[in-house]
Amino acid sequence: MKKILIIEDEMNIAELERDYFEINGFQAEIETNGETGTEKAINGSYDLIVLDLMLPGIDGFEVCRRIRAHQEIPILMVSARKDDIDKIRGLGLGADDYITKPFSPGELVARVKAHLARFERLTGSTKLTNTEVKIRGLHLDKLSHRVYLNGQEVDLTSKEFDLLALFASEPDRVFTKEELFEKVWGLDSIGDISTLTVHIRKIREKIESDPSNPQYIETIWGVGYRLRA
Ligand code: CA
Numbered sequence: 001m002k003k004i005l006i007i008e009d010e011m012n013i014a015e016l017e018r019d020y021f022e023i024n025g026f027q028a029e030i031e032t033n034g035e036t037g038t039e040k041a042i043n044g045s046y047d048l049i050v051l052d053l054m055l056p057g058i059d060g061f062e063v064c065r066r067i068r069a070h071q072e073i074p075i076l077m078v079s080a081r082k083d084d085i086d087k088i089r090g091l092g093l094g095a096d097d098y099i100t101k102p103f104s105p106g107e108l109v110a111r112v113k114a115h116l117a118r119f120e121r122l123t124g125s126t127k128l129t130n131t132e133v134k135i136r137g138l139h140l141d142k143l144s145h146r147v148y149l150n151g152q153e154v155d156l157t158s159k160e161f162d163l164l165a166l167f168a169s170e171p172d173r174v175f176t177k178e179e180l181f182e183k184v185w186g187l188d189s190i191g192d193i194s195t196l197t198v199h200i201r202k203i204r205e206k207i208e209s210d211p212s213n214p215q216y217i218e219t220i221w222g223v224g225y226r227l228r229a
Contacts, residue, residue, distance in 0.1 A: 001025065001026065001027045002025075002026050002027065002047040002048070002116060003026070003027045003028075003029070003044075003045065003046045003047050004021050004026050004027070004028045004029070004046060004047065004048050004049070004050060004112065005028075005029055005031065005037070005040055005041055005044065005046040005048075005049050005050070006018060006021075006028055006029065006030045006031070006050045007030075007031045007032075007033075007034070007037035007038075007041070007049065007050070007051045007052060007055065007060070007063060008030065008031075008032065008050070008052040008055075008078070009032045009033060009052065009054075009055050009056055010052070011030075011032065013052075013101075014030045014032065015030070016105060017050060017105065017108060018030055019105075020105035020106075020108065020109055021109065021112070024109050024113075026112070029044075029046075033055060033056050033057050034055040034056070034057045034058035034059060034060070034062065034063045035057050035058060037051075037055070037063055038058070038063050038066045038067060041063075041067045041071065041073075042066070042067060042070045042071060045131070046073060047073060047074075047116060047119075048073060048074045048075075048076065048112055048115060048116055048119075049067060049073060049074070049075045049076070050076050050078060050108070050112070051063055051064060051067075051075055051076065051077050051078065051095075052077075052078045052079075053077060053078065053079040053080075053081075053084050053088075054079070054080065060077060060078075060079075061087075061088075061093060064077065064088075064093045064094065064095050065093055065094075068093065068094040072170070073119070074096045074097075074115040074116065074118075074119050075094070075095045075096055076095070076096060076097045076098070076099060076108075076111060076112060076115060077095045077097070077098040077099070078098070078099055078100075078101060078103075079098060079099075079100055079101065080100065080101040081100075082100060084098075085098050085100065096115055097111060097115060099111060131143040133168040133169075133171075135168065135171055135216070135227065135228075135229055136215075136216075137149055137150040138207060138216060139151075140164060140165060140168050142165055145158070145161055147161065147164065147207070149206075149207050154206050154207055155206070156203065156206060157202075159184060159185075159199055160199055160202055160203050160206075162184045163180065163184050163196075163199055163200070163203065164203055164207075164217075164227075166180065166183055166184060167217065167225070167226065167227035168227055171226075171227050171228070171229035172226055172227070172228065172229045173226060174220045174223050174224050174225070174226045175224050175225055175226065176223060176224040177193055177196055177197075177224050177225075178193070179224070180196055180224065180225070181193050181195070181196045184196075200217060200225060203217060204216075204217055215228065216228060
């Protein structure tokens with residue numbers, strides 16, 4: 001079930017939105033201020049954020065900027081003022097869409113559905129849920145930390161798993177070696193980037209039928225690697 005986070009301080013509006021999402025088969029949660037909303041959006045596993053612009057504490061502009069620094073999920077901005085819409089566009093905050101109040105709940109749901117569908121097309125993966133990814137014969141379950149290849153469980157170390165899960169979070173996206181190393185081993189880890197190369201080789205030995213001609217983790221020469229969707 002798709003999970004939506006509503007960041008909105010007006011409780012009656014937030015509840016109306018939530019009810020409509022639930023009627024339409026979504027799961028929805030409400031946060032009423034910018035700080036906690038940002039935190040939840042970044043640390044949670046939501047499929048889309050509905051973000052009100054006028055919030056107590058940090059406003060929707062700043063919330064959008066902060067979420068975008070960490071997450072690429074669709075953000076739908078909500079505003080009561082037409083002027084704000086120009087501002088959202090002008091700032092290039094990375095909001096995916098905007099809707100002005102008052103809007104009909106039906107319109108909101110339709111927009112959300114369209115964005116979820118578009119996002120899925122863009123990421124090119126079959127995200128069964130937030131915790132499972134299936135790419136051809138490869139099946140990754142983040143909750144149980146298990147990986148299956150053509151139905152057979154593959155035994156990965158935790159770093160190998162983290163690495164593969166990172167690739168699987170954005171299939172087809174090219175990650176640089178530095179980026180992968182930073183994200184999996186942590187910014188302050190003292191290490192050698194060749195550790196990464198070793199791990200990639202190990203994963204390939206486990207999931208590729210021919211590790212010298214990989215069908216999953218591809219080397220993009222001079223750039224990095226990607227998991228082919
Ligand atoms: Ca508000």
